[in-house]
Amino acid sequence: MAQRLNVSPTRMELTRLKARVKVARRGHKLLKDKRDEMVRQFLELVRENRALREQVEVKITAALQSFVLTRAVTPEQKLEEAIMIPTRSVELEVGKKNVMSVYCPVIQYREVYDADVSPYPYSFSSTSEQLDSAIQNLSGILPAMLDLAEKEKSCQLLADEIEKTRRRVNALEYVMIPQMDDTIRYIKMKLDEDERGSRIRLMKVKDMIAERDRQEVLARYAKEA
């Protein structure tokens, strides 16, 4: 039994509560629908997210391994010098997408580079060829990485929102609505009880008046006789 609300059992309060419980039921239904739809979309997204992450992890690991190999054969200063000044840069344009009132990021990237300048910011003569392939590998996975970033962030945000919505749904379903229902029942019973009480009182009073009248009549007859 849920705890009753602390309100005075009056007809006005009853009307107010009835309106409130109606709103709460409607809100509960809407939130429940919202939650269900969000879970559906979330599952879809998380599956994509997982597949993408698997791919990207494998690719990054491979690319980094070739990079580590490069490090092994190139002196540190040489390597740092070789890639110190990149010839290209990446700019992101970030938009928002509304998925069930959750603002998910939409990432669009643009590589800024000069077509005339090679993507390798060093002279081929001073570095090993492993570096070339390492960089090529890495630049190949950048789009996938950004895609992953977008999906993963959306998943996180959606998960957050689903948790919040679930709490709200549960709070309405198991606390608020039962509480109000109980209070409504309590007020109704109390009002009915009051009504019965006043009816009994009226009946009692009527009986008392009838009895008094009877006594008066009897007394009058006795005097006349």
Add this chain to the structure above:
Amino acid sequence: MSVMYKIGVVGERDAILGFKSLGLDVFAAYEEEEISRTLNTLARNDYAVIFITEETAMKAKETIDKYTSRPFPAIILIPGAKGSTGIGMMAIKESVEKAIGTDILFKED
């Protein structure tokens, strides 16, 4: 959208150097304090996506969790030079558990 956002990479020097050649901004960080400071600075400075290596991420979990519920920046774990440790996947698993209450995606395997 007029503001141009940037991409940052945080991690061990070995693992992140390669990303520099792609034009990403790389930041080497090793100690917990250093890592969180870097992350906070990046978050304030229009970095929309921050890739962080798994080993580095483990050291600064609190700071990363702080940004999980915000739209930006997206902090994404990537495997470090030693290969994937699986905690990137764990993060997805965690968000599934958070949303659904139980793990229904990863059970089958």
